[in-house]
Amino acid sequence: MVKVEDIQQYGKEQFETAVASATSLQNGFNAIASAYGDYTKKSFEDTKSFVEKLSGVKSLDKALEVQTEFAKSAYEMFVAESQKIAGLYGDLAKQTFKPLEGIVAKFTPASSH
Template sequence: MFKIEDIQNYSKEQLEGVQAIAAAYGDYSKKSYEDVKTFVEKLSGVKSLDKALEVQTEYAKSAYEQFVAESQKIAGLYADLVKQSYKPLEGLATKFTPAVAR
């Protein structure tokens, strides 16, 4: 049936997947915070409305692009985690699936 080592390895893989997702969220949060800080510094130094709109537009575009890229990265990590979680069930499913006549 199941070996203790298999269960331990499975648990370790799941934990590593969750840690990778948490690290990605942490990295994105840090980067986002730094970007907001830089934006506020730039915005506080502008002297005209045109320049303020330019800085704001630049920030909004950059923030959106970064959000999309990080969201795709994190979604990929979640997909990998789901694939790992179904690995033990693949072998089990083949045992109970009737053979198809060829």
């Protein structure tokens, strides 16, 4: 027979799980937004520096060299930041669903080993 206290405890656990999940979600989104902001700021600064360098170039060879350096640097930064942000999304997913593991464990039969 189910007791009222058991139902109340279950409701309390559900509420605490929802709060923990929402907190993890908020923290994760803040970290992701910060990473995007940092990447955007760095990209803007690098582009500004590139334009300044390019405006001071006097030969086509030097212009191509500056442009090639910028393209390589921008690509490397994009790949690195994309991997970092993808990792943050992965961490967000893990942290968001972590509080639910306890509830799932309660309803999953123990292994008979």
